Amino acid sequence: MATVLDVFLWLIFPYICLTIFVLGHIVRYRYDKFGWTSRSSQMYEDSILRWANPMFHFGILAVFVGHVMGLGIPQSWTDAVGISHEAYHFMAISVGALAGVFTIVGLIGLLYRRRFTKLVLGATTKMDKLMYLMLGIVILSGLVNTGSGAVGDYNYREGVSVWFRSIFYFNPRPELMPDAPLSFQIHALAAIALFALWPFTRLVHAFTAPLGYFFRPYVLYRSRDAHEGSRARRRGWDKVDTIPRRR
Amino acid sequence: MKVMAQMAMVMNLDKCIGCHTCSVTCKQVWTNKSGAEHVWFNNVETRPGQGYPRTYEDQDKWKGGWTLNKRGKLKLKAGGRLKNLATIFSNPNLPGINDYYEPWTYDYENLTTAPAQDHMPVARPKSLLTGENTEITWSSNWDDDLAGSVEHGHNDPILKQVGDKIKFEYEQAFMFYLPRICEHCLNPSCVASCPTGAIYKREEDGIVLVDQDRCRGWRQCVTGCPYKKMYFNHKTGKVEKCTFCYPRIEIGQPTICSETCVGRLRYLGLMFYDQDSVLEAASTTDEHGLYEAQRDVFLDPKDPEVIRQARLADIPEDWIEAAQRSPIWSLINEYKVALPLHPEYRTMPMVWYIPPLSPVVDAVSETGEDAERKDNLFAAIDRLRIPIEYLAGLFTAGDTAPVDKVLRKLAAMRSYMRDINMGWETNESIAEAVGMTGQEIKDMYRLLAIAKYDERYVIPPAHYEDAHKLENIATECSLNVDGGPGMGGMDASFGADPNMGADPGVSSYNGPARPEGVRINLLNWNGQGTPDGLFPDGNDKP
Ligand code: HEM
Ligand code: SF4
Ligand code: SF4
Numbered sequence: 001m002a003t004v005l006d007v008f009l010w011l012i013f014p015y016i017c018l019t020i021f022v023l024g025h026i027v028r029y030r031y032d033k034f035g036w037t038s039r040s041s042q043m044y045e046d047s048i049l050r051w052a053n054p055m056f057h058f059g060i061l062a063v064f065v066g067h068v069m070g071l072g073i074p075q076s077w078t079d080a081v082g083i084s085h086e087a088y089h090f091m092a093i094s095v096g097a098l099a100g101v102f103t104i105v106g107l108i109g110l111l112y113r114r115r116f117t118k119l120v121l122g123a124t125t126k127m128d129k130l131m132y133l134m135l136g137i138v139i140l141s142g143l144v145n146t147g148s149g150a151v152g153d154y155n156y157r158e159g160v161s162v163w164f165r166s167i168f169y170f171n172p173r174p175e176l177m178p179d180a181p182l183s184f185q186i187h188a189l190a191a192i193a194l195f196a197l198w199p200f201t202r203l204v205h206a207f208t209a210p211l212g213y214f215f216r217p218y219v220l221y222r223s224r225d226a227h228e229g230s231r232a233r234r235r236g237w238d239k240v241d242t243i244p245r246r247r
Numbered sequence: 248m249k250v251m252a253q254m255a256m257v258m259n260l261d262k263c264i265g266c267h268t269c270s271v272t273c274k275q276v277w278t279n280k281s282g283a284e285h286v287w288f289n290n291v292e293t294r295p296g297q298g299y300p301r302t303y304e305d306q307d308k309w310k311g312g313w314t315l316n317k318r319g320k321l322k323l324k325a326g327g328r329l330k331n332l333a334t335i336f337s338n339p340n341l342p343g344i345n346d347y348y349e350p351w352t353y354d355y356e357n358l359t360t361a362p363a364q365d366h367m368p369v370a371r372p373k374s375l376l377t378g379e380n381t382e383i384t385w386s387s388n389w390d391d392d393l394a395g396s397v398e399h400g401h402n403d404p405i406l407k408q409v410g411d412k413i414k415f416e417y418e419q420a421f422m423f424y425l426p427r428i429c430e431h432c433l434n435p436s437c438v439a440s441c442p443t444g445a446i447y448k449r450e451e452d453g454i455v456l457v458d459q460d461r462c463r464g465w466r467q468c469v470t471g472c473p474y475k476k477m478y479f480n481h482k483t484g485k486v487e488k489c490t491f492c493y494p495r496i497e498i499g500q501p502t503i504c505s506e507t508c509v510g511r512l513r514y515l516g517l518m519f520y521d522q523d524s525v526l527e528a529a530s531t532t533d534e535h536g537l538y539e540a541q542r543d544v545f546l547d548p549k550d551p552e553v554i555r556q557a558r559l560a561d562i563p564e565d566w567i568e569a570a571q572r573s574p575i576w577s578l579i580n581e582y583k584v585a586l587p588l589h590p591e592y593r594t595m596p597m598v599w600y601i602p603p604l605s606p607v608v609d610a611v612s613e614t615g616e617d618a619e620r621k622d623n624l625f626a627a628i629d630r631l632r633i634p635i636e637y638l639a640g641l642f643t644a645g646d647t648a649p650v651d652k653v654l655r656k657l658a659a660m661r662s663y664m665r666d667i668n669m670g671w672e673t674n675e676s677i678a679e680a681v682g683m684t685g686q687e688i689k690d691m692y693r694l695l696a697i698a699k700y701d702e703r704y705v706i707p708p709a710h711y712e713d714a715h716k717l718e719n720i721a722t723e724c725s726l727n728v729d730g731g732p733g734m735g736g737m738d739a740s741f742g743a744d745p746n747m748g749a750d751p752g753v754s755s756y757n758g759p760a761r762p763e764g765v766r767i768n769l770l771n772w773n774g775q776g777t778p779d780g781l782f783p784d785g786n787d788k789p
Contacts (some may be wrong), residue, residue: 005478032483033460033461034460036460036463037426037462037464037483037484038463038464038484039464040464040465040466040484041486042338043343043344043479044344045343046341046343049337050337050339051337053336053337054337056336118377118379119344119376119377122377122378123376123481123482153411159263202484205463205464208443208463210332210335210443210463211332211442212443213442214328214332216444218439219434219435219448220444220446220447221447221448222436222448222450224449224451224709233729
């Protein structure tokens with residue numbers, strides 16, 4: 001039986017955070033496009049960023065793909081195509097650990113330069129600090145999970161994953177989480193909290209990854225007509241017509 | 248043929264006195280804000296010198312612009328699309344803040360708050376990035392007037408090409424100023440290297456702009472631009488660039504740098520070009536052919552076929568007429584005295600330069616010879632190989648022939664006009680020596696030396712029937728956000744001012760109307776004409 005606290009932690013809190021995540025992004029994209037950037041600090045410091053930032057990003061993108069597979073694909077599907085539990089487990093742990101280590105080493109590099117390069121420190125906001133704190137907790141606890149997966153016997157694909165998917169089916173099953181190991185609980189809660197923080201941090205840049213670059217011509221032309229101070233005209237703000245004066 | 252119109256600029260380097268007024272007024276208008284301290288849309292470099300940011304012309308290092316691949320096709324020097332995205336997490340060719348300079352201010356407060364003491368209190372320089380005491384070691388024009396060039400001069404990438412033959416001993420030095428803005432290229436590599444597609448070239452006038460709402464700060468365009476005229480704003484995390492003062496151009500006014508240029512050396516006007524032939528011209532195999540190739544892309548605005556095509560392309564009549572009067576067309580394609588800056592970058596730049604004759608003139612006068620005699624000047628052009636190779640390194644990818652030709656024309660104009668000014672008999676052979684007629688020389692002289700405001704700036708306003716679509720008349724300026732390029736600079740009245748263009752002799756920003764009986768406030772007078780209230784009307788009591 002799930003207690004009130006369990007229902008709050010594994011049902012109410014996730015929905016609150018995910019709502020903030022979705023609405024936050026919509027509102028920010030609509031009203032603060034100008035603030036939508038990765039706020040690169042490469043101009044300030046280059047020698048650490050040069051290795052740390054690619055390591056962190058390639059790592060975290062691999063981790064992301066791993067999560068899509070681990071959380072998103074039900075065990076019954078992989079069973080159906082004949083991937084044995086052991087094979088899946090081995091692959092998840094090894095690739096996951098590699099990506100995790102990449103991420104964490106990159107993160108340490110990034111944090112080091114954030115703290116000890118004066119120029120970068122000077123450009124660090126409170127939000128950055130909060131974001132890094134949450135990011136650090138999520139990544140560290142995640143790595144612990146991967147490690148415990150190698151030695152422990154908790155099958156997250158029958159627990160946490162099912163709970164996670166159940167949220168998106170709008171058929172939440174909070175009772176699955178109290179049995180999960182503590183590190184999984186911390187990881188899940190911190191990640192959910194990070195989602196709530198996401199739209200208000202520089203992390204928004206991840207959602208505008210410029211994949212369109214592959215499909216557009218090199219040189220772009222735009223007519224003055226096509227845009228207006230680069231923002232679409234809002235309802236009720238149509239301009240007063242001007243009388244043609246000359247041609 | 249697809250006719251496109253392009254707003255273009257020519258600068259006559261002989262007249263630049265290196266006063267930096269253009270840089271200062273430009274900064275005041277566009278980049279006087281935190282995060283953009285190092286951003287100089289307009290900067291003036293002393294050449295020989297490293298330029299700004301330091302050694303930006305060394306493309307082996309910075310990888311700006313285009314090159315040809317093995318099959319002779321254009322590719323971005325920094326690499327193709329895949330490489331661009333693969334290096335997005337850390338751009339391997341990005342200038343750091345120290346390639347510009349660390350912005351600073353002074354601790355002025357100390358001057359008034361320091362306790363009584365034996366020594367004068369000082370205002371120490373403080374870094375604007377860390378807030379700590381700093382040493383000023385570089386700036387946007389640190390090597391102004393060859394300052395420190397004994398130490399740094401050999402870093403000039405163009406000098407390296409010429410082969411270090413120029414000595415920096417004071418007596419032998421030659422120098423001139425090179426004011427630079429964004430080139431508003433026909434084949435802009437900045438646009439091509441923006442992963443998001445936030446940079447665009449305006450269809451109407453070819454001005455290259457960054458959409459501040461779409462820029463995500465991936466900073467790949469900073470590398471893409473070989474002229475390093477894409478600047479990363481380190482506060483907003485977005486890239487900003489020279490706007491060609493489009494809000495002014497749209498209402499027929501020259502850019503701020505042109506308007507305030509002390510030497511009156513800037514020319515603005517339209518160029519028509521054939522968009523279909525840009526890529527082919529930019530792919531010309533021989534670097535020395537790029538200058539001519541770009542000239543061939545331009546279309547003669549008086550050619551009936553071009554006019555017909557221009558109309559088909561919806562270019563308004565007054566724009567066609569403005570293109571026919573364009574001083575840019577005359578300087579580039581009729582007199583052929585203007586040259587592009589670094590055509591070898593293959594971006595097809597649209598701010599061109601008339602190279603300076605002054606190193607030659609100075610060299611002749613130093614010998615005590617007559618520096619206005621054609622033969623002396625021509626002989627000096629033949630003799631002074633180093634300055635000419637240097638100029639060729641800037642303007643013609645190292646080909647000295649076109650530079651030679653231009654300098655000869657300028658020298659011929661100098662001696663031909665001297666005869667006229669002295670009341671001597673004109674000597675047509677001088678004109679013939681450079682393949683011109685006396686009349687052509689006189690016309691060129693007029694354009695270069697005495698052309699008035701409306702001959703130097705031939706700017707057709709954007710179309711009024713389009714006016715409700717123009718950015719600067721929007722009820723709310725989209726650039727007016729904290730840290731944005733407009734940042735409170737413009738308000739709704741700008742451009743919508745009914746007095747605009749009426750030449751009232753009074754600045755249109757004159758605030759409240761003149762109250763009854765009050766004479767004009769001279770601070771608002773722009774120096775032209777005699778507006779009401781300038782002089783007493785007789786009824787005024789003395
Ligand atoms: C998917 C596409 C992504 C792209 C193209 C991308 C690109 C970038 C770029 C260009 C920077 C600026 C680096 C600099 O010059 O200072 C950056 C910074 C950063 N990114 Fe991403 N990113 C992506 C996804 C993500 C994701 C999924 C996360 C985290 C969950 C993330 C976290 C960060 C953080 C924390 C920084 C700040 C690094 C620092 O300066 O301390 N990014 N990213
Ligand atoms: S000079 Fe201007 S238009 Fe040309 S590549 Fe650089 S920023 Fe772009
Ligand atoms: S204002 Fe004119 S004369 Fe002065 S530095 Fe600028 S371009 Fe040269």
